[in-house]
Amino acid sequence: MSDLDKAISELRACKIIPEPQVREICHKARELLIEEANVVQVDAPVTICGDIHGQFHDLMELFRVGGDVPDTNYLFMGDFVDRGFYSLESFLLLLCLKVRYPDRITLIRGNHESRQITTVYGFYDECLRKYGSANVWRYCCEVFDYLALGALVLGTSSTLEPSFTDKSQAIEPVDDDVEIEIMNSRNEVTARFPRSRRRLFESDGLNSSPPGTPSKTGPSGTGATSDSGGSHHSGGAVLCVHGGLSPLIDSVDKIRLLDRKQEVPHEGAMCDLLWSDPDEIDSWGLSPRGAGFLFGPEIVKRFNHLNDLSLIARAHQLVMEGFKEMFDSSIVTVWSAPNYCYRCGNVAAILELGEDTSNGGVIARSNGDAGRSAQAFMPNLAPRSGPGRRYRVFEAAPQDPRGMPAKKPVADYFL
Amino acid sequence: MAAPHIPNLNTLRNARGTSRGRGRGQGSGGPSITSYEEDKIAKDKIVQQTDQDASVSRLSAVEAGYLDDPFAKYFVSGEGQRRLPIINRGTYVRTKAIDNLVDEFLSKNPAQRKQIISLGAGSDTRFFRLMSRRPVPHGRGIQECPNVIYHEIDFQANTIQKLHPIKKLSELCSHVGTPMTISHSTNPSEVYNDDTLHADQYHVHPVDLRNLGPSRPAPRSFDFIDNALPTLIISECCLCYLPPAAADTVALYFTRHLFPDSTPVGLILYEPIHPNDPFGKTMVSNLAARGIVLQTLKRYGSLEAQAARMKSYGLEGTGGASVKNLWDKGVEGNEKERVAGLEMVDEVEEWELLAGHYCVAWGWRGGPEDGVWDGWQSMAEQLGGN
Numbered sequence: 001m002s003d004l005d006k007a008i009s010e011l012r013a014c015k016i017i018p019e020p021q022v023r024e025i026c027h028k029a030r031e032l033l034i035e036e037a038n039v040v041q042v043d044a045p046v047t048i049c050g051d052i053h054g055q056f057h058d059l060m061e062l063f064r065v066g067g068d069v070p071d072t073n074y075l076f077m078g079d080f081v082d083r084g085f086y087s088l089e090s091f092l093l094l095l096c097l098k099v100r101y102p103d104r105i106t107l108i109r110g111n112h113e114s115r116q117i118t119t120v121y122g123f124y125d126e127c128l129r130k131y132g133s134a135n136v137w138r139y140c141c142e143v144f145d146y147l148a149l150g151a152l153v154l155g156t157s158s159t160l161e162p163s164f165t166d167k168s169q170a171i172e173p174v175d176d177d178v179e180i181e182i183m184n185s186r187n188e189v190t191a192r193f194p195r196s197r198r199r200l201f202e203s204d205g206l207n208s209s210p211p212g213t214p215s216k217t218g219p220s221g222t223g224a225t226s227d228s229g230g231s232h233h234s235g236g237a238v239l240c241v242h243g244g245l246s247p248l249i250d251s252v253d254k255i256r257l258l259d260r261k262q263e264v265p266h267e268g269a270m271c272d273l274l275w276s277d278p279d280e281i282d283s284w285g286l287s288p289r290g291a292g293f294l295f296g297p298e299i300v301k302r303f304n305h306l307n308d309l310s311l312i313a314r315a316h317q318l319v320m321e322g323f324k325e326m327f328d329s330s331i332v333t334v335w336s337a338p339n340y341c342y343r344c345g346n347v348a349a350i351l352e353l354g355e356d357t358s359n360g361g362v363i364a365r366s367n368g369d370a371g372r373s374a375q376a377f378m379p380n381l382a383p384r385s386g387p388g389r390r391y392r393v394f395e396a397a398p399q400d401p402r403g404m405p406a407k408k409p410v411a412d413y414f415l
Numbered sequence: 416m417a418a419p420h421i422p423n424l425n426t427l428r429n430a431r432g433t434s435r436g437r438g439r440g441q442g443s444g445g446p447s448i449t450s451y452e453e454d455k456i457a458k459d460k461i462v463q464q465t466d467q468d469a470s471v472s473r474l475s476a477v478e479a480g481y482l483d484d485p486f487a488k489y490f491v492s493g494e495g496q497r498r499l500p501i502i503n504r505g506t507y508v509r510t511k512a513i514d515n516l517v518d519e520f521l522s523k524n525p526a527q528r529k530q531i532i533s534l535g536a537g538s539d540t541r542f543f544r545l546m547s548r549r550p551v552p553h554g555r556g557i558q559e560c561p562n563v564i565y566h567e568i569d570f571q572a573n574t575i576q577k578l579h580p581i582k583k584l585s586e587l588c589s590h591v592g593t594p595m596t597i598s599h600s601t602n603p604s605e606v607y608n609d610d611t612l613h614a615d616q617y618h619v620h621p622v623d624l625r626n627l628g629p630s631r632p633a634p635r636s637f638d639f640i641d642n643a644l645p646t647l648i649i650s651e652c653c654l655c656y657l658p659p660a661a662a663d664t665v666a667l668y669f670t671r672h673l674f675p676d677s678t679p680v681g682l683i684l685y686e687p688i689h690p691n692d693p694f695g696k697t698m699v700s701n702l703a704a705r706g707i708v709l710q711t712l713k714r715y716g717s718l719e720a721q722a723a724r725m726k727s728y729g730l731e732g733t734g735g736a737s738v739k740n741l742w743d744k745g746v747e748g749n750e751k752e753r754v755a756g757l758e759m760v761d762e763v764e765e766w767e768l769l770a771g772h773y774c775v776a777w778g779w780r781g782g783p784e785d786g787v788w789d790g791w792q793s794m795a796e797q798l799g800g801n
């Protein structure tokens with residue numbers, strides 16, 4: 001077993017690895033990451049994950065629910081560290097997996113992958129506590145500076161592959177018309193939403209039905225946007241970024257031009273990509289977080305149209321149901337830290353995008369390139385038909401089978 | 416980049432929940448004490464210790480610049496700990512909201528002497544903050560040191576803890592004034608001893624609230640409560656630790672039994688709400704894991720239930736708002752900007768959840784001719800909703 005594999009198995013057992021090895025792995029990771037573009041190109045199939053925040057046991061649950069590396073391709077949209085008790089183990093495991101299987105796992109930067117934020121929200125303290133010095137924190141921060149700012153998922157399918165199931169079970173095909181499928185952590189379908197009736201969700205913005213309550217009532221059916229007609233099609237390109245859009249960025253190409261190898265600045269395009277949030281507002285607004293902006297539906301639809309994107313996937317905001325599609329499914333928030341901070345009582349989700357095999361696996365389009373003319377954009381245009389989306393919803397990791405509760409910090413309340 | 420000044424939140428978390436003694440607890444488990452009693456003492460001790468959490472949070476908010484309170488540091492035993500930005504903000508909102516209600520009450524007819532009774536006062540610094548006010552040359556009346564008698568009630572273990580720095584430090588005892596004697600007692604130790612204080616404007620009563628009731632004799636120190644003065648009763652996260660029936664008995668004892676109908680009485684409650692949604696359920700179970708049971712939460716789990724509760728105490732006017740709403744609608748312009756700028760709050764969604772699960776509710780009766788409660792009425796109207 002190589003040293004790296006040993007490190008992986010130690011980390012999987014939630015044990016820390018020696019400081020010199022951390023240093024070496026961070027070094028290797030940097031060499032890999034430096035080669036990546038600001039916007040990494042990722043081919044479907046891929047499973048997109050949101051914030052982890054050092055909730056190591058829940059990350060293990062995520063791998064159990066979504067499949068292990070390298071069997072499943074993963075794209076993590078940042079915020080690996082802070083708040084939880086095991087930021088070190090979580091981040092180092094992901095980093096080792098990245099070094100071990102560089103094509104199987106993509107890591108992009110979240111706003112917590114920053115020196116300043118980690119000193120306030122726990123990662124710095126955790127490193128000091130576990131290693132007795134800030135060296136490991138420093139190595140990790142150097143890696144943070146090299147993480148990509150976004151990813152572009154290409155070659156997605158408009159339809160859903162059958163979910164992997166227990167090998168003994170017969171694989172049940174999924175109707176081509178299904179655009180969204182929600183599964184629970186026992187691999188059971190809890191809801192399906194056909195493409196032709198997707199408008200169901202839009203009314204209240206929150207589209208997931210509570211896990212375990214399959215929606216029986218159909219969507220209100222205001223807009224039949226179906227263009228799939230039941231056959232396999234490309235699901236278009238999906239831009240993944242931790243926070244959202246920036247008023248300084250009108251094309252994916254502009255992201256590619258940024259100089260990313262630095263601490264997250266307090267303002268500017270790079271800061272916005274990591275800090276902004278979608279909101280039901282007219283265009284741009286001030287963010288209550290004190291960094292980044294709020295952006296409304298027209299901003300997203302316009303950006304997607306101009307960049308030939310079918311969807312933006314982002315993380316950054318806690319959503320109680322694990323995921324939340326907004327603005328006619330032009331953007332989705334994916335949140336992967338169940339019972340966030342051991343306090344919020346939320347479930348988590350990951351998003352699976354299947355591979356479009358209609359073209360013999362060849363990715364025909366170069367989505368994400370700017371070049372669509374602005375004049376062609378009409379705000380009321382039906383959104384581009386998106387990829388088939390399977391959300392796997394899961395709860396916080398069960399307690400240790402031996403009855404030992406996983407060591408958890410006590411959440412603060414007002415007493 | 417080192418940040419040695421930032422304390423480790425997690426060590427704090429580990430330390431809490433374990434039985435850090437307060438120096439002097441209630442009783443020491445002798446062999447004659449039954450296990451039932453031992454259990455009761457242990458449970459009471461956990462409730463008493465919740466005040467350490469409150470005082471540490473208060474100091475954290477002061478040190479981060481949210482609150483101006485030079486007295487907070489005297490009531491924190493041991494080291495202070497920095498809290499997360501959302502906890503600081505919540506401490507700020509709750510303190511300011513209650514301060515505003517208190518100011519509205521005191522500023523009406525400032526010449527008229529008034530009375531405040533704080534239930535489970537713990538390390539509350541409000542008395543000292545009020546007494547240290549100095550008239551501002553061109554300021555409004557409320558900036559002056561108010562004409563008020565302030566009573567604090569808590570377990571004996573807590574009043575001992577509270578009085579310790581008060582007796583020792585001139586910064587505190589200079590505000591207390593001259594200790595006085597109880598008319599029917601010649602024993603000075605009953606006036607200013609380890610657990611009790613009676614001074615001109617300040618009284619500390621070592622009383623277990625659960626022992627109060629209409630058919631029981633009142634504690635002797637309650638002689639100092641003047642049942643003719645317009646009176647404000649505050650329960651800042653106190654009655655929620657009592658069984659619902661006991662909490663009602665205590666509230667009714669003050670709103671109905673102790674004061675005649677002719678006396679204007681107001682009540683302020685600060686409590687958690689919404690136990691049944693996912694956040695609320697997690698809150699209940701997380702606190703239960705620390706032995707903390709929010710006993711009234713199920714019965715008074717919403718603003719509507721709190722309003723109905725006020726009515727059941729004979730209070731005709733009611734108001735209430737979640738901490739979230741108190742922040743959204745109750746903190747204004749420049750001040751909001753100042754506070755929001757103190758720390759980068761990345762936990763926006765978490766703030767909304769947490770702040771949606773606490774409320775300040777207020778209710779009042781009597782005194783319409785003086786308009787004692789006009790300010791409360793307008794706060795109810797301004798902050799109405801959730």
Ligand SMILES: C[S@@+](CC[C@H](N)C(=O)[O-])C[C@H]1O[C@@H](n2cnc3c(N)ncnc32)[C@H](O)[C@@H]1O
Pocket residue numbers: 415462463464465466469470534535536537538539568569570573622623624625650651652653656657
């Ligand atoms: C969370 S602390 C709040 C302290 C203070 N009111 C504040 O907000 O900072 C709760 C207080 O209520 C007191 N308390 C709880 N039950 C009580 C009872 N039965 N009798 C007297 N005090 C009680 C506790 O001792 C403790 O000091």
